[in-house]
Amino acid sequence: MSEAPATGGKAGYRAAISAFLQERLQAKLDKLKPDDPQRDEVIASFAHDVWLASAAKRVEQIQAVTHSLKPIHPDARGTNLYVEPRTLPPLAELGSHALGERFVGDVVGNAAALDVYKLLKLEVNGRSLLTALLAHDADALAALHADPAQAEKLRDAFVSLTQPRAEGPSSHTLAKQLYWFTGTDACDDAHYTLLAPLYATSLAHAVHAQVQEDRFGEANKAARQARRERKMHDGVFHDYPDLAVQNMGGSNKQNLGLLNVARGGKNYLLSSLPPQWQASAVRLPVHATSVFDRLFIARPEVRRTVRALRVFLESNPDANLATRDRREELLDALVDELVSLAAELQQMLPPGWSWDDERFADLHRSEQLWLDPLRAEKPDEADFAREWLQMDWPAVVGQRFANWLNAQLRGKLPLGDAEARAWQKELLTDEDGFQQQLRTLRQRLDRTATEVMP
Structure with a gap:
């Protein structure tokens, strides 16, 4: 698409049209030899008034759409619609109305006439020529032709591509249709409305662009990497579980519209499956003195890692760098699980749970400080906040973790204070x-x- 100069008004649209025609003319001339007799004929065909008159005739071969029938079935013949999203009634559900002023229209029809649509998509100060002509913009009209009557005829021809081509709405035997119950008596045919669904191509294009950015954009790549490495990250991680990709158009993607070509024929289908009940992976420390003995060891990855560490140490490995690296790798996995457990409890339970709920009253004080830190923000928890900020408790948590791990590894291994300190x-x-x-x-x-200090 040609870049229109940001002058605005008649001069802006006129300059945009001239630049568009010059670009296309040059592409044609570059294919001809300097002495080719057709050069003069080609140059004449790209004169402003001549080319626009030709385009006004060829515009009948295409149609601008926001809701298309072809993607429902490529051989269906019937009504396509061009409805600006801002004119649709607002709904709580997601629909084309959510696109507002910023939407991308599609076009269907003869590929040989697509250059006419490209002309109408030229923008000046963020407003396309087509939008300006639909609004009877005087500057856009003046840019079409010096004669107001001729300009009005050209305008009527160009904006006709937003109107249905058939005489009245029509469907087709290959199009989908469904009866929608609108009344109160399911046995009465008059209480149903027959719907002929169309493909919301402008909305699908916006969804595709958003999903593409969320899946492959640099911001989401960084968030995904942080999630994989279990690191803190300030951004938002986007994920689309069970996302399906529908390939549309086969080898002739343009048959379904210009936007289908831009998407490479890909249409994203978001999962609409009902949720499956799963028991929470995070258990609660109900009537427990410590999360280590029941909650932590219950995590599958913790059990696997403890088992692998015990087998490795019982093999009496050589005291070398490889042994140290392997031991630290297994310990790092345990620490990662411990950090995840703390984060899960902090997110699942409301601040103050370790005091407000009597089921958790037996939990060791150091673990209350560790797992329920935002309790310190409650107005009546000044002592808890002071104790938290003194930061004596992390060493106690570390000691309790060490004692727990020693207990898990004991048996053939002679473990004591030295290992606990490690x-x-x-x-x-x-x-x-x-x-x-x-x-x-x-x-x-x-x-x-x-903030709470006087």
């Missing part, structure tokens, strides 16, 4: 997980403490 250090020095979690919460609670 496990504790591994948790407390985990920069990307445990420490990052603490830093984020510390910043928030520091701000809260500052």
Whole structure:
């Protein structure tokens, strides 16, 4: 598409049309030899008034649409519609009305006449020539022809591509139709309306663009990488579970419209399956003194990792770098699971759950501080907040983790204080997980403490 100069008014549209014609003329001339006798004929055919008169005749071969029949069935013949989204009634459900002023129209018909549509999509100051002509814009009309009467005829021809070509609405035997119950008596045929669904091509194009950005955009790539590595991230991660891709048009994608070509024939189908009930993967520390003994060991990945660590250590590996790396890899996996458990409980339960719900009253104080940090923001929890900010409790959590892991590994392994200190250090020095979690919460609670100070 040619870039229109941002002058606006008659001069802007006139310049945009001239630039468009010059670009297409040059493409034709580049294919001809300098002495080709057809050059003068080609140049004459691209004169402003001549080309627009020809385009006004050829516009009958195409139709601008926002709702198309062809994608329903490629051989269906019937009514297509061009309805500007802003004219549709607002609904709570997602529909074409949500596109408002910013939408992309589609075009169907003879591919040889698509250059006419490209002309009408030229923009000046963000407004297409077609939109301006539909609004009877005086500057757009003046840019078509010096004679107002001729300009009006050209305008009527060009905007006709937004009108249905058939005489009145029509459907086809290959088009889908359905009876929609609108009354109260299901046995009375008069209480049904026959609907002929059309493909909302402008809406589908907007959805495709949004899904493409959400799946492959740089921002989502960074968020996906952070999620994969279980790192903190300020952005939003977008995911579309069970997304299906419908390929439309086969080898002749243009048969279904110009936007179908732009999408490579791909149409995204969002999952509309009913939700399947799944038991929560996060158990609650009901009547527990610690999350380690029941909640943590219940996680499948924790059980697998503990088993792998026990088997590895019982094999009496050599004291070398490879052994240290393998041991740290397994410990890192356990720490990641521990950080995930804390985040899940903090997100699932309301702040103050460790005090407000008597089922959790037996939980060790250090684990209350660790797993219910936003309790410190409650007005009547000044002591809890002060204890949290003193930061003595993480070492206690680390010691409880170390004692738990020693207990899990005991048997053939002679484990004691030295190993416990190693496990504790591994948790407390985990920069990307445990420490990052603490830093984020510390910043928030520091701000809260500052705001409530007199």
